[in-house]
Amino acid sequence: MPHQLLLADADTSRDVLTFVGRAARITDQGVRLQAARGVLALTTAALAPHGLFDQTPTVLAMRIVHADPELECDLVVSELTAGDDERSLTLPETGLSPAWAGVAPPRSDWQPLTTLDASVIARRAQWGISAVARGATPGAGEEAVRALRAAIWGEPDEDLADLPRGIAFAADALGFISGEEQVPVTRSGRWTRLAFRRGHVLARGPVASGLTAVRGTGASE
Numbered sequence: 336m337p338h339q340l341l342l343a344d345a346d347t348s349r350d351v352l353t354f355v356g357r358a359a360r361i362t363d364q365g366v367r368l369q370a371a372r373g374v375l376a377l378t379t380a381a382l383a384p385h386g387l388f389d390q391t392p393t394v395l396a397m398r399i400v401h402a403d404p405e406l407e408c409d410l411v412v413s414e415l416t417a418g419d420d421e422r423s424l425t426l427p428e429t430g431l432s433p434a435w436a437g438v439a440p441p442r443s444d445w446q447p448l449t450t451l452d453a454s455v456i457a458r459r460a461q462w463g464i465s466a467v468a469r470g471a472t473p474g475a476g477e478e479a480v481r482a483l484r485a486a487i488w489g490e491p492d493e494d495l496a497d498l499p500r501g502i503a504f505a506a507d508a509l510g511f512i513s514g515e516e517q518v519p520v521t522r523s524g525r526w527t528r529l530a531f532r533r534g535h536v537l538a539r540g541p542v543a544s545g546l547t548a549v550r551g552t553g554a555s556e
Contacts (some may be wrong), residue, residue, distance in 0.1 A: 338426045340368070340408070342375065343401035345421040352424065353378060354398050354534075361508045363377045364433040365411040373517040375402035381505035383435040384540070385516050390441065391485040392540030393435055394501040397507040398533070411436050438456055440537045445528060449496050453531070454515040456495065460507035463487050464499050490539075496520060498527055498538055 342348045345380075358366050358379035367378040382394040403422075411431040413425045472484045488501035495502060506512050511531040519530045529536040 337420050337428070337519075338376070339420075340415070340419070341403035341406055342422050343373075343403070347400045347402075348402055348417070348422055348424055350398075351375070352417065353406060354379075355412075357509050358396070359414065361504075362436060363413070363447045365413045365431040366415075367411045367436050368408055370402050370406040370408045373402055373404040373406075375400050375406065376418065378436075379509070380433065380435040381508060381536075382485070382499075382501040384431070385481065389485070390540075392499045392501060392538055393438055393490045393495075394488075394499060394505050394539075395435070395440070395537045396505045396511070397535040397537065398509070427439075436468045438539065440526045440528070440539070441523040443523070445523045447528065448520045448522045450519055451495060451515045451529065453514070453518055454514050456506055456518065456529075458490060459492055459494055459500055460503035463504055464507075494547045499540070502527075502529055502536045503539050506534075508530060509534060511535075511536065 340351075342351060348537045354377050355366050362380060364380050364383065369376045369378070376397060376399050378395050378397045380393065381396050382391055384393065392550075400487045410426075411433060412427050413431055416426055417423075442526075460547060466487045467484055469479055470487070488504050489499050491497040492500040494502070506529065511533045516532060521528050522529070525539050527538045
């Protein structure tokens, strides 16, 4: 018998299905479900590096909802479907193991950085979408398209406090932008978080790579 997620109510169940559906339109890397003590956190990677030398930043979108107090889980799934109960959702038979799911944002020590206007974030998202569409040549392979998206969405944007433009992409794609809103921006270590009323966007990176400088050994003369 398929396993079920039991949520707080029918509206929450529909909310979760909406988030998972939006995530599926931008990534095939699934949604992480972490539940404990009556809270379910849904996380997906709007951007993530592919391979050791990929400098694409990790940009996650997160939404937190109420769940059954007895629900405990931590897994990544590609989809969810409506269950028999209006509060329940059915899990797929198998899960996923994407690399991004092993990178966890900190839970504390978030320091205020600045605020951003939601309308500015929306405009930068639309600019990026247009830039990707203009730059994608007919017949371009998957690697070329991925490189184009990484270049546009991974670039620091001065209108976004020099954060990667991918934060705007994530906020737009997951439906976090709604009306006028001043979005608090905080930082903890290498992570930056935008706290929208409808969810959170977290950015880390770019991934550090390369070799350290060569050091001499032995006694000096």
